[in-house]
Amino acid sequence: MNAKTIDKIWTGILYALSIFIVAILALLLGIIFIKGTGFWDPNFLFGSPKLGEAGGGIGPQLFNSFYLLVLALILTVPIGLGSGIYLSEYAKEGTFLNIIRLCIETMASLPSIVVGLFGLLVFVNFFKMGFTILGGALALTILNLPSLTRVCENAINDVSKKFQEASLGLGATKWQTIKNVLIPASIPQILTGVILAAGRIFGEAAALLYTAGMTTPHFKLGSSIASKANPFNIFRPAETLSIHIWKLNSEANLPDAAAIANKSAAVLILMVLIFNIAARVLGKKIYNKYAGIK
Known part of the structure; x- marks a missing residue:
């Protein structure tokens, strides 16, 4: 042939x-x-579970998932971006840098259940935090930080060195070049990495079983921020949507547990799809903006 x-x-x-x-x-x-037909019902999306009764909702679990997502991204993005900038622009090639990259690759390959057990030992037991949203956010940060660091490093490395040389040649400092040239030019890839990390955070369960817990206190708006009834208290336990699905399928403590689990799974996968599609669309729009493409 x-x-x-x-x-x-x-x-x-x-x-x-x-x-x-x-x-x-x-x-x-x-x-x-x-x-999961019927998952779009507002009573299901924003209602509360009914213990021992049929027809409950997933409002608290959905709120916990988004709240954990925001907290984890607040912790992960600055550290990941800063680490990527350091590895790309400041770290010198050599044994030390190779060790750092080996550690990053090793952490990126850790199973989420191992990260959850680490969080249980350190955040829950050693620091006496108990099952809290903060412990879950820290565990998710450890889980996503290696991959986001590599994304940021590769994104900055992919920017043409001619841009950097032109900026330095015009008298800009190294930091000004990074802030005004390299980061804006690499924003599409960085944003894609962030949104993909958000999708993983939203759907994570194993790491949160041992850190955020499997219960959610009854919310009471207007309560003290130190109260576990306050939804914004970071030191309260929080059952996320993915853990709720696992709990329903393993314990089946509701008459319509299977139906609620199926609807919850449909909501979860829809959100992950939205995160992935948003990453592609936003990344492309930002790239076209910086490239001058209409």
Whole structure:
């Protein structure tokens, strides 16, 4: 066979595999959304669970998931971006830098359950924090920090050195060049990494089982910030949506536990899809803005 025939064969195989993967994803989404029909009901999305009764909602769990997401990103993004800038622009090639990168790669490959056990030992037991939102946010930071650091480092490295040299040649300092040239030019990739990390945070369960807990106090608006009834208290336990799904399927303490779990799964996967699509759309728009493409 000549080169063109071989190329057509392998191209066909690639297309077939791509279609197969897309079909599996479509089948998975279809099953989840069909089983979770009715998840868009406001009473379900914003209502509270009813202990021992059918027809409960996921309002507190949904709030906990978004609250944990915000806290984890507040901790993760500045540290990840700062680490990426250091590794890309300030760290010198050598043994020390190789050790840092090896540690980052090792941490990135840790299973989330291991990070959860670490959080249990350190945040819950050693620091006597108990099961808290803050402990869960710290565990999620440890889980996502290595991957976000590498994304930020690679994004800054991908910016053409000509831009950096031109800025320095015009008299700008190194920090001014990083702040005004490198970071804006690498924002699309960084933003994509942040939103993908957000999707992972929103759907995480294993690391939160041992740090944030599996219960949520009854919310009471207007209560003291130190009270566990205050939804914004970071030192209260918090059951997220992913943990709620696991709990429903493992304990089944509600008459319609299976139906609530299916609806919750549909909400969860819809949010993860929104995060992923948003990453692509926003990243492309920001890139076009900086590239001058209309």
